[in-house]
Amino acid sequence: MSLLLLIDGYNVLAPVAAPNRDPDGRWLQRERMNLIRRLVDHLSDLQRENTCVVFDAAKPPEGRPSSFLVEGVTVCFAVEHAEADDLLEEMIASHSAPRNLMVVSSDHRVQAAAKRRGCGFCDSQAWLDDLLDGRVASACKSNKQTGQGRAVDGAEKPNRVVSEKQVDAWLKEFGF
DSSP states (O other): OOOEEEEEHHHHHTTTSOSSOOTTSOHHHHHHHHHHHHHHHHSOHHHHHTEEEEEEOSSOSTTOOSEEEETTEEEEEETTSSSHHHHHHHHHHHOSOGGGEEEEOOOHHHHHHHHHHTOEEEOHHHHHHHHHTTOHHHHHHOOEEOTTSOEESSSOOOOOOOOHHHHHHHHHHTTO
16 A cells, blocks of 8 residues: 655645735645645655645535545645634544654644554744655655654664764774
């Protein structure tokens, strides 16, 4: 089964949403579409087919169902939930292969839900930086979380302190 990338849409948008919103009131729709366009531009076809972006919404944008596809990316509006976090938690809890799930959110509640199920997770800003810098592929494949808020491949390495004596022994062993 391919990894599913589950993205907390407005959580990713928060750092980039325009502070001086335009007067026509369509700024939020444009910001959502900018995020989706970035996903389309930076993710592979397979990654897009396994990506779901969840947004808060009492109702979806006019003329749209609560869930739809944009070039392979699934876009969901949390219409039957108080907020997107509720839907994200539900999706995390019901996922049949949580180790194949990477959750992108800086919300501690969502991260805790991901951690409980053994999902990978990554802070929104770090993930967005990686996406825009072309480094999102490694974050998308990860399944563990480090203390620095970035996902890494494989198991977490223990934090061991190496004594000066051990270093000297290794240097001697390798002829340095």
